[in-house]
Amino acid sequence: MNSQQQVTVKQQMQALGQQARAASRVVAAADTNIKNRALLAMAEALRTATTALIEANEKDLAAGRAKGLDAAMLDRLELTPKRIAGMIEGLQQVAALADPIGEITDMRYMPSGIQVGRMRVPLGVIGIIYESRPNVTVEAASLCLKAGNACILRGGSEAIHSNTAIAACISQGLQAVGLPATAVQVVETTDRAAVGELITMPQYVDVIVPRGGKGLIERISKDARVPVIKHLDGVCHVYIDDEADIAKAIPVAMNAKTHRYGVCNAMETLLVHFGIAEKALLPLMALLQEKGVELRGCDRTRAILSGVKQASEDDWYAEYLAPILAIRVVDSLDDAIAHINKYGSQHTDSIVTESYTKARRFLREVDSSSVMINASTRFADGFEYGLGAEIGISTDKIHARGPVGLEGLTSQKYVVFGDGHVRS
DSSP states (O other): OOHHHHHHHHHHHHHHHHHHHHHHHHHHHOOHHHHHHHHHHHHHHHHHTHHHHHHHHHHHHHHHHHHTOOHHHHHHHOOOHHHHHHHHHHHHHHHHSOOOTTOEEEEEEOTTSOEEEEEEEEOOEEEEEEOSOTHHHHHHHHHHHHTTOEEEEEOOGGGHHHHHHHHHHHHHHHHHTTOOGGGEEEOOOOOTHHHHHHTTOTTTOSEEEEESOHHHHHHHHHHOSSOBOOOOOOOEEEEEOTTOOHHHHHHHHHHHHHSOSSSTTSEEEEEEETTTHHHHHHHHHHHHHHTTOEEEEOHHHHHHSTTOEEOOHHHHHOOOOSSEEEEEEESSHHHHHHHHHHHOOSSEEEEEOSOHHHHHHHHHHOOSSEEEESSOGGGOSTTTTTOOSOSEEEOOSSSOOEEEOTGGGEEEEEEEEOSSOOOO
């Protein structure tokens, strides 16, 4: 790329940033009714444009096939009438959610007589970088708008025609209710330099949310000059304690691993107390083998289960996103917690036990964004948590942690009520 092209991309991104910053002030002041009407107008625009969206998507699919994209990538890229209907339903669901903006909580009187509380407010401008799935364009736009933010969306180059067509529907919905079309902007250049510009514009962008592979997220986290809400891995554990109810433990472990393989909240490592290992592992092995799951175990696991591959050190760190499961037999709850805190990714971890004391310890001491008792890790999801749609799951410790829904796309400021009070 020559210097003239670099300047052009920089100028394009600066213009998007300026427009987003101006639009964010308008959206932040918009009332709930206007935001909801905009979301429903977007839904109607998508419904009307279904044929045009599929035609635009076919251009992306044809280009993807020509480039040799694999079947899984093409499936994520494809827009069908059913998926467009799902996007429309998603907009309607977000419109039905409670608006968090302006909510005042924790009001209390201070000895001076003033009242102090906290008000929920938008973050401002959110940059979202994602790959493959064009429906993310609608998900991101709807959540950002309902939470009072403007957003700049940079989808993958493989979905450029689809995202541009979706953006036109979003723009139509915004303008239908008098909101600026620049409240949601889709980056139209496929030049990778656009990402570098977006993540280094703190004067215009308040937070970046990357959604994609580990390589993308690591690069953004390394290079960004804007705060990033992220998660790198989903190395999730289920620990079956020696005081577990086997009738609960087996379905929980099976669901956590086999409900869906390629998701970030699927179990990747099973930990089992030695006192219950044989009782738990033998029936589990039979069920897992029926599902075609490859097992990799420690020496103690392999002494119980024949034909299991030897687990390496790398297996304890692995996010397989596939029908592969690492299994380790441990001596105690302490060992289970130590293993999770060393090898886990601070995403989601679960204990199966009938001991209230052990369950409470697990909740306190496992350092993850979601910690569960007698439940599958697959419940770590914004919809299952009652948040409605989510923009992703954060394993950060500052600001949003766990599933990031509307509240995760807001901040709080202190508000003070007085009646002529002065400080003495």
